[in-house]
Amino acid sequence: MTVQNSQSPSAPLMDLRTLPSGVTFLHDPTFRGEGASVVVLVRTGARDEVSGEFGISHFLEHMVFKGTQHRSALDLTLAFGDLGAQVNAYTSDEQTVFYGTVLNEHVDALHAILLDMMNPLLDDEEFRVEKKVILEEIALYADRPNFVLYEKAVADFFGGVGVGQSVLGTSESVAAIDREQMADYVARRYRRSNMVVSLCGDLHSDFYADLTDTRVQDLPGEEAAGSPKSHSRVHGKTEIFHHEKNTQAHLFGLASGPDAKDPLRYAAGLLGIILGDAQNSRLYWELVDSGLAEYASIDCEDKDGVGCWMLSIAAAPEQWEEVRERAFAVLSDVQKGGVNPTVKRGGTVTEEELDRAKTKCLSRLVMDSELPLGKALASAVSLQYRGVPFVLQHEMESIRNVTREDCQALLERYPVDTMNLYVMLPR
Amino acid sequence: MNTSNPSESSDFADTTPWKLENGLQILALELPSVDYISMDLVLPVGVVSDPEGAVGSSLLIAELLTRGTHSFTGEELLTAFDDHGIRYSTSASLMSTSIRLQFLPEHFRKAVTLLKTMLCEPLFPEDALDPVKALFLHDLRSLRENPSRWAMNELSRRYFPAPFHRSSLGEEEDIGGVSRESLVNQWQSRFGPGGGVLSIAGRLDLAEVRGTLEEELSSWEGQCDPVPEMGAFPERKKFYLPFPGNQQQLVFRYPSAPMESEHYYAGKVLSQLLSGGMFGRLFIEVREKRGLCYSVYAQHSGRREYGSLVAYAGTTPERVHETAEVMGEILRSPIESLGEDELRRAKNNLLSQIVLSEESTSARSRSNAVDWLLVGRVRSLQEVQSAVLSVGVPELQALLAAYPLEDPAAITLGAENFGAWNTIAEEETHS
Numbered sequence: 001m002t003v004q005n006s007q008s009p010s011a012p013l014m015d016l017r018t019l020p021s022g023v024t025f026l027h028d029p030t031f032r033g034e035g036a037s038v039v040v041l042v043r044t045g046a047r048d049e050v051s052g053e054f055g056i057s058h059f060l061e062h063m064v065f066k067g068t069q070h071r072s073a074l075d076l077t078l079a080f081g082d083l084g085a086q087v088n089a090y091t092s093d094e095q096t097v098f099y100g101t102v103l104n105e106h107v108d109a110l111h112a113i114l115l116d117m118m119n120p121l122l123d124d125e126e127f128r129v130e131k132k133v134i135l136e137e138i139a140l141y142a143d144r145p146n147f148v149l150y151e152k153a154v155a156d157f158f159g160g161v162g163v164g165q166s167v168l169g170t171s172e173s174v175a176a177i178d179r180e181q182m183a184d185y186v187a188r189r190y191r192r193s194n195m196v197v198s199l200c201g202d203l204h205s206d207f208y209a210d211l212t213d214t215r216v217q218d219l220p221g222e223e224a225a226g227s228p229k230s231h232s233r234v235h236g237k238t239e240i241f242h243h244e245k246n247t248q249a250h251l252f253g254l255a256s257g258p259d260a261k262d263p264l265r266y267a268a269g270l271l272g273i274i275l276g277d278a279q280n281s282r283l284y285w286e287l288v289d290s291g292l293a294e295y296a297s298i299d300c301e302d303k304d305g306v307g308c309w310m311l312s313i314a315a316a317p318e319q320w321e322e323v324r325e326r327a328f329a330v331l332s333d334v335q336k337g338g339v340n341p342t343v344k345r346g347g348t349v350t351e352e353e354l355d356r357a358k359t360k361c362l363s364r365l366v367m368d369s370e371l372p373l374g375k376a377l378a379s380a381v382s383l384q385y386r387g388v389p390f391v392l393q394h395e396m397e398s399i400r401n402v403t404r405e406d407c408q409a410l411l412e413r414y415p416v417d418t419m420n421l422y423v424m425l426p427r
Numbered sequence: 428m429n430t431s432n433p434s435e436s437s438d439f440a441d442t443t444p445w446k447l448e449n450g451l452q453i454l455a456l457e458l459p460s461v462d463y464i465s466m467d468l469v470l471p472v473g474v475v476s477d478p479e480g481a482v483g484s485s486l487l488i489a490e491l492l493t494r495g496t497h498s499f500t501g502e503e504l505l506t507a508f509d510d511h512g513i514r515y516s517t518s519a520s521l522m523s524t525s526i527r528l529q530f531l532p533e534h535f536r537k538a539v540t541l542l543k544t545m546l547c548e549p550l551f552p553e554d555a556l557d558p559v560k561a562l563f564l565h566d567l568r569s570l571r572e573n574p575s576r577w578a579m580n581e582l583s584r585r586y587f588p589a590p591f592h593r594s595s596l597g598e599e600e601d602i603g604g605v606s607r608e609s610l611v612n613q614w615q616s617r618f619g620p621g622g623g624v625l626s627i628a629g630r631l632d633l634a635e636v637r638g639t640l641e642e643e644l645s646s647w648e649g650q651c652d653p654v655p656e657m658g659a660f661p662e663r664k665k666f667y668l669p670f671p672g673n674q675q676q677l678v679f680r681y682p683s684a685p686m687e688s689e690h691y692y693a694g695k696v697l698s699q700l701l702s703g704g705m706f707g708r709l710f711i712e713v714r715e716k717r718g719l720c721y722s723v724y725a726q727h728s729g730r731r732e733y734g735s736l737v738a739y740a741g742t743t744p745e746r747v748h749e750t751a752e753v754m755g756e757i758l759r760s761p762i763e764s765l766g767e768d769e770l771r772r773a774k775n776n777l778l779s780q781i782v783l784s785e786e787s788t789s790a791r792s793r794s795n796a797v798d799w800l801l802v803g804r805v806r807s808l809q810e811v812q813s814a815v816l817s818v819g820v821p822e823l824q825a826l827l828a829a830y831p832l833e834d835p836a837a838i839t840l841g842a843e844n845f846g847a848w849n850t851i852a853e854e855e856t857h858s
Binding site: 032033034035065073074076077078080081082083084085086087101102103128129130131132133134135136137139140142143144145146244245246247248279280285288289290291292293294314315316356359360362363364366367370371372 | 460461462463493494501502505506508509510511512513514515529530531555557558559560561562565566568569570571572573574671672673674703704705706711714715716717718719720721722741742743768771772773775776778779780782783786787788789
């Protein structure tokens with residue numbers, strides 16, 4: 001499938017193909033610069049881990065850099081260095097993504113290495129050493145109270161299974177993982193049908209599509225199982241935790257929101273800007289401008305089959321209750337006032353605010369879509385969740401088309417004033 | 428295989444410089460294929476030159492610039508930015524105070540008009556002062572929630588001579604005590620167009636840029652405070668700060684080549700050899716071979732006044748001693764048995780990083796401004812490339828002869844005082 005440019009029909013905006021191998025291939029040819037990016041997205045993450053595997057997706061992400069059937073860990077490291085490649089990877093609850101950017105003349109080599117890495121060696125000694133690195137990473141985040149709170153909150157909100165499972169795992173769960181378990185996980189999840197290869201740069205689509213097909217031939221071809229379903233659980237409760245490293249109060253609220261395929265996600269993005277953008281939003285004026293909070297934000301995170309509003313605030317510990325009251329007063333006002341063009345009552349969101357949020361959102365989209373890596377990543381992620389690649393012009397159109405009725409429907413279906421609130425205070 | 432469409436990229440040297448009559452240096456870079464404009468005003472005035480007893484004033488001033496002017500209330504100002512989709516931020520660091528605006532080309536004039544009101548008629552409203560102070564006190568309070576940042580901060584305070592030893596977060600008591608009147612006076616006397624740089628990059632019409640900036644910003648008057656003289660560095664010592672963390676932080680700091688030193692580019696290449704990409708010696712020896720930590724790196728930074736090399740690792744307390752020993756061994760002889768491949772890789776990686784990062788319009792605008800402030804011109808890509816490529820073993824040896832990696836200042840923050848280093852008492856800490 002080629003996504004056409006309506007302004008200039010001969011210039012495609014995106015090339016999307018399912019290759020004979022089963023891999024989904026994407027190429028955004030609109031970037032004209034000296035660099036190009038390659039992204040390999042595997043549809044697997046913490047959500048797909050079963051009991052005894054917690055933390056394995058992330059551990060595997062590290063092991064993918066520790067050698068393949070054709071290259072040792074050192075070979076990989078030195079090859080990236082020789083190419084001057086800016087390479088990295090991340091694991092979330094729903095995806096494991098490997099990516100790199102190089103000067104145009106090295107794209108072929110980067111593409112070859114990243115696809116070779118999808119068949120990792122899992123060498124015993126490398127496995128033993130890398131496990132120590134993972135345990136250090138877990139220790140690092142255990143010293144960050146806001147991260148500890150986030151993990152506790154999402155685990156509780158989503159019931160501790162599927163979405164909301166810890167990406168890092170615990171030091172106990174990671175320590176217990178063995179090489180055979182990981183090999184089994186690779187065979188189960190690193191399958192061709194479970195991968196998206198996304199490129200952005202001044203490259204020939206056909207050439208790289210064929211090359212992708214050739215380079216994944218050794219990977220298993222069977223369909224990977226779908227991810228387990230997740231459900232959110234909103235009780236409107238407040239749960240308080242204490243952490244000895246805390247010097248601030250961290251408040252983290254969760255409520256149900258639209259999922260990644262729900263068209264209401266565009267309205268959610270705009271309402272998030274109106275309510276909780278970093279500056280000039282309802283929460284900003286109530287809490288940050290007044291100096292009560294260091295930051296206060298709310299936005300919507302959409303995932304596969306489930307989504308959530310996320311409220312995040314940092315404030316002085318002695319003021320956390322006042323901050324909570326004032327934050328929920330803002331959210332409740334908007335929930336009650338709704339979205340109305342003419343009748344302003346309480347916290348009604350006006351047409352003017354909606355237009356302003358659209359302007360803000362559209363400008364940011366243009367500015368944030370400048371570099372090839374951002375484009376290639378956005379395309380791969382959009383394809384994973386929605387079955388269509390990210391195309392800037394289409395995204396902008398969808399944002400422009402959001403109506404006040406959409407926002408009202410969003411509030412009715414996904415209220416913002418009833419949340420589970422999780423609070424981390426100093427011990 | 429690649430297509431051969433000509434790239435529209437332009438060299439750093441395509442920047443057009445000129446000065447307004449009030450002394451503000453303008454740097455304009457036309458990038459016709461880009462869809463937006465990024466504008467950075469950088470004034471070389473920061474916390475390091477804040478008056479004694481008012482350390483942190485620059486932070487408050489930068490934040491207060493968005494809180495209202497004589498023509499706009501704070502809310503009107505931010506709403507005007509938002510109505511035009513102008514992304515804005517103000518910030519201050521040790522050495523500079525900056526305003527960044529990013530917008531679509533059709534909003535260029537509006538962006539400059541709003542910049543003008545912030546610069547020429549800031550209100551510093553009395554009722555905004557306490558809330559703004561509270562924001563920075565929150566920031567100071569949160570320092571302990573990020574142990575690596577805390578460790579860096581505590582070491583800087585003991586490594587640099589006054590006033591460069593100041594924390595970029597300011598001093599709690601000073602922030603609490605500074606008055607509106609003092610801030611208004613400081614804005615008038617310490618911050619001005621003279622000595623500052625306004626860098627703009629993106630889809631520009633140079634004639635429009637020139638006309639609009641001259642029309643709107645010429646009425647802004649004043650001069651930036653000179654950067655204080657750098658005194659003698661204190662004796663380098665090693666410190667231990669007790670903290671019951673899951674991890675222990677370890678930071679070494681060495682003097683290195685400043686920006687205009689003949690050894691500057693050798694310093695950059697050396698930091699690539701130590702921790703460039705995933706191939707640096709520290710990364711391979713400390714993390715990849717031994718699994719001692721998740722985060723380990725070395726970074727060279729060169730300013731006009733000084734240069735330094737910082738090496739960092741975070742590890743669990745029971746492994747901190749071994750980590751320190753392995754790092755120390757590598758840092759003591761960083762180019763021992765250096766092969767041609769290793770050197771070539773370090774230089775290629777550095778050059779690739781520079782070219783790729785400059786594809787971002789905002790990074791381009793900012794780096795042009797910083798270049799101008801540090802070396803008085805925008806360096807061309809060819810100049811940087813040839814300087815990096817000319818670094819060989821003799822140049823690295825000369826760097827290490829001038830700046831040997833010996834006797835660093837160091838800090839470890841965590842549960843173990845493994846080297847019996849000088850313990851920092853709780854009341855001597857910054858947060």
